[in-house]
Amino acid sequence: MCIFCPACCEGRFREAPEVTRRSRTSAKETMRIFALPLLSQLVMVGAFAQAPTAAPAPDSTKGLTISHAGVRPVVDGSPKFFTGSAKVEQLFPANAPSRVSGGIVTFAPGARSAWHTHPLGQVLIITAGTGRVQKEGGPIQVVHAGDVVIIPAHVKHWHGAAPDSSMSHIAIQDNLDGDTVDWLEPVTDQQYNGGK
Template sequence: MNPKSIMTAAMALGATTAFAEPDREVSVTRAASQVATAGAPEYFTGSVKVQSRFQASSPARVGGGLVSFEAAARTAWHTHPLGQTLVVTEGVGLVQHWEGNIQRIGLGDVVWIPPGVKHWHGAAPESGMSHIAIAEALDGKTVDWMEHVSDEQYGQKSGDVGE
């Protein structure tokens, strides 16, 4: 193969490390470096831990983290400008959109919340729950927080939890 063919092949394959740009390299964030933090009380009810938060660099917009809720813990009502995906990794949880029925979610379930839909999610009364939350940023913003979910809305007092 002649030098011109080699260069053409390298460019077609995305180039080699000799041509790599610093901002175009794969980066790995080690699990041991991820610190779990308590969910802020203005956004959560109950005991919640947030870890493995990530936010892609521009032009990418995706970010997220692993959120773990103890039994009966939950988010406040909120929306996402470009929607949100939840992937349940452990336990049993609940999710509800404004004026909708509460739905139970469990291990392996994937939840899609469309852009601008007011909703909350968290653990079931009898079980903790963890999920990976993924959302895209619009103009640097991924979430708009609102009021807390009341005990009556959560269904904890009435026991009114749908399937």
């Protein structure tokens, strides 16, 4: 019986009369080629899933940490790293053993970061407004609320608001030996405007 479509193997669906015996055999052979490895994988997964394992001991010293909105401090972005008005709110630090930290950055219209890189990359989740993102040598990309930008490690880039809209994003990055970002030179007005 076919695990993908039981009805076809039980004869409820008939092949068109022009289908030859050879093509039916080829279809069955194809099914066998794909179904057998899948079935063997399912059997292995089932065996591992049912293998007895020791339950982890409950850790009564650690619990959930909740960082409530409105309680976290919001600071002005440093003029060394931002052009225009930017507000930075740390959502969570990289507490060992985790290396991941995150924050919300809100840019006023026309505001942007300086050029920078991340040693292990960065993810931006655009939460409000319209913004711009550019990697060195590439075109300016327009981003909107709901967009996700994935920036690989060591890629020189900048991000900020559109000229006529504010923009907020959640920034998530890993730290490498305590470093999450390498700040470079400011983005000029000409670069921000696409060379115009």
